[in-house]
Amino acid sequence: MTRRPTIKDVAKKAGISLSTVSLAINNRGHVSEETREKVLRVVSELGYHPTRTARGLASQTSGNIGFIVTENHFSQAEPFYTRIFLGTEFEARNHNFYVLLTTVAERFSERETIPRFVLERNVDGIIVAGKINEKLIHYIESAGLPAVLVDFQLKRTRMSAILIDNHTGGVLATNHLLELGHRKIAFIGGDLGHPSIGERFRAYKETLSAHGIPFDASMASIHEKDTRMDDGYRAAERLLNRIPRVSAVFAANDAMAIGCLRYAKQKGLRVPEDLAIVGFDDIELGSHVEPRLTTIRVPKEEMGKMAVQHLVEIIQSKMKAIVTAHVPVDLIVRESTGGHSGKYAPLTPDADEGFAA
Numbered sequence: 001m002t003r004r005p006t007i008k009d010v011a012k013k014a015g016i017s018l019s020t021v022s023l024a025i026n027n028r029g030h031v032s033e034e035t036r037e038k039v040l041r042v043v044s045e046l047g048y049h050p051t052r053t054a055r056g057l058a059s060q061t062s063g064n065i066g067f068i069v070t071e072n073h074f075s076q077a078e079p080f081y082t083r084i085f086l087g088t089e090f091e092a093r094n095h096n097f098y099v100l101l102t103t104v105a106e107r108f109s110e111r112e113t114i115p116r117f118v119l120e121r122n123v124d125g126i127i128v129a130g131k132i133n134e135k136l137i138h139y140i141e142s143a144g145l146p147a148v149l150v151d152f153q154l155k156r157t158r159m160s161a162i163l164i165d166n167h168t169g170g171v172l173a174t175n176h177l178l179e180l181g182h183r184k185i186a187f188i189g190g191d192l193g194h195p196s197i198g199e200r201f202r203a204y205k206e207t208l209s210a211h212g213i214p215f216d217a218s219m220a221s222i223h224e225k226d227t228r229m230d231d232g233y234r235a236a237e238r239l240l241n242r243i244p245r246v247s248a249v250f251a252a253n254d255a256m257a258i259g260c261l262r263y264a265k266q267k268g269l270r271v272p273e274d275l276a277i278v279g280f281d282d283i284e285l286g287s288h289v290e291p292r293l294t295t296i297r298v299p300k301e302e303m304g305k306m307a308v309q310h311l312v313e314i315i316q317s318k319m320k321a322i323v324t325a326h327v328p329v330d331l332i333v334r335e336s337t338g339g340h341s342g343k344y345a346p347l348t349p350d351a352d353e354g355f356a357a
Contacts, residue, residue, distance in 0.1 A: 005046040014042045064098050065311060066123040068115060071103045072226065073130045080253070080281050080300060081129045084150055087304020088127055095312045097124075108133035118143060125311045127304075128152065128159075131194045146314040148307045153195055153324065160314075160323040162307045166196045169296040169329040170203025173250050173278045176294070176331055178211055180338065182248040182276060185213075188235035188260060189252030190224030197227065197252045200280060204250055218243060227252050232259025240267065240275075247275065248337075254279035254286045254295055261289060261336065272338040282332055291335035299327050 011021045016035065024031045024039035031039075042048075067088055073081045085101060092099045100123060102115040113136055117123045125146040128137060134154060140147050141157055153161040177185050185208065192198045201222065205215045221239040224231035232251060236259065240246060251257035257279030261271060269275045271291055279286055279295040286293035306325060 005048040007048070009046055010039065010042050010048050013046065014039055062122050062124050063096065064100050064117065064123040065092055065308065066115065066117045066126040067099050067101045067129065068126060068132060068136075069101075069103055069129040070106050070132060072106065072228075074103050079283055079285075080298075081151075083283075083300035084129050084304040084307075087301030088308050089304075090301070091305040091308040095308065097308070097312070104132065104136065106133065108135040114139060118145065121145070124315045127307045127311060131191070146311060148311045148314075150303055150307050151196055158322055160310055161325070162303050162310070163324065163326050164196055164298050164303070165326045165329050166199035167203045169280060169298075169331075170200040170250075171207050172329070172331040173200075173280065173296055174204050174207035176333070176337065177248040177250065177276060177278060178207070178213075180248075180276065183213060184219070184243075184246050185248045185250060186219040186221065186239055186243070186246045187250050187252070188221045188224075188232060188239060188256055190222065190227045190231050190235070190256070192222055200250075200252055219246065224256075227256050229255045229259040229262070232256030233263045234259075236260035236263040240264075240269075248277070249275065250278050252280060254281045254283045254293060257293055257295070257336075258285060258289055261291075261293070271336055276337040278337060287334070294334045294337040295332050297330045297332045299329075303327055 007018060007021055011018045014021065016039070020031060020035065021039055024036045025043065065088070067085055069081045069085070074085070085099075089099050100117050102117070104113050104115065107113070113133070118126070118140060121143070123145065125148070126140055127148050127150060128140070129150045131152050137147075137149075137154055137157060137159070141159065147159050149159050149161040151162070151164060153163060174185065187201060187204045189197050189201055192201060201220070208215055221235040224235050232255060235256065236249065239249075240263070249257070249260055251260055257277050261277055264271055264275050264277070271277055277293065279293050280298070281300075282295045282297035286295050306327070310323060310325070
């Protein structure tokens with residue numbers, strides 16, 4: 001055929017009605033398996049692809065999923081949420097959904113911040129990645145759109161969440177430094193209001209306490225507004241100028257850890273001989289800096305995949321139950337702590353008992 005085949009062409013060649021073809025393609029209604037297979041065979045032979053509009057009319061859905069992330073969290077410099085987005089994109093294809101990406105400003109404004117696909121309701125559900133202004137989340141909830149939060153959770157909403165096992169990751173990172181003999185271990189971070197950062201900081205303090213080391217507030221540089229590389233550089237500068245005896249740093253994420261590494265080099269400190277550094281997230285850049293960064297690996301694409309799976313289940317079944325799922329993490333040891341490369345198992349398996357999130 002020289003023109004694009006239509007559903008009428010499928011019906012004509014298959015010798016059945018338009019309505020039966022529609023039901024068979026959309027896997028709806030009482031259509032025999034023999035008829036369904038016949039329709040799908042003709043669809044393949046003709047190269048027919050149902051339009052998104054046609055599917056929407058048949059199923060009363062748009063076939064779209066919205067993905068929202070703040071502008072500063074979707075960047076080449078800090079690609080954590082970019083990998084989560086890719087995970088949603090790959091998984092959405094398996095469910096015949098498109099993913100519509102939009103970024104929003106950190107500050108909320110009903111006039112400027114609300115994404116168009118929320119206002120026009122041309123998505124079947126929404127994935128919100130990272131910390132977003134609470135007012136926007138409440139707006140989405142009030143609009144009645146199914147939504148799943150990723151790497152963020154609000155107790156005052158009825159939204160499911162896909163979270164990192166931040167506490168276990170924090171325990172693994174701190175234990176690793178302790179088992180290397182470090183006792184002057186600092187923490188650098190920002191935005192402790194973000195559940196992930198706050199949980200990593202809590203794990204750091206509790207793990208020190210479990211080893212008989214009281215928490216020293218002066219060893220924590222936690223007042224940066226964000227967790228980017230520049231924030232890590234400033235946090236390290238503030239910390240190491242104030243307390244030069246620090247021998248190890250647990251950074252809230254890899255971006256801050258890399259910023260800390262950059263400052264240490266400029267200050268003439270050898271890593272890991274003078275200062276050991278551990279990050280969190282395992283972004284790609286961490287394996288390319290010198291020395292390569294020891295970190296907590298987070299399965300970012302898997303988080304996106306899980307978010308889509310759960311959202312599709314909500315959309316298709318109208319499920320109302322709230323689900324909170326935690327993805328597991330691993331400690332990846334590289335040269336920034338002087339360890340041997342690879343996954344790391346604690347020497348004292350009971351040391352982190354009771355800390356799992």
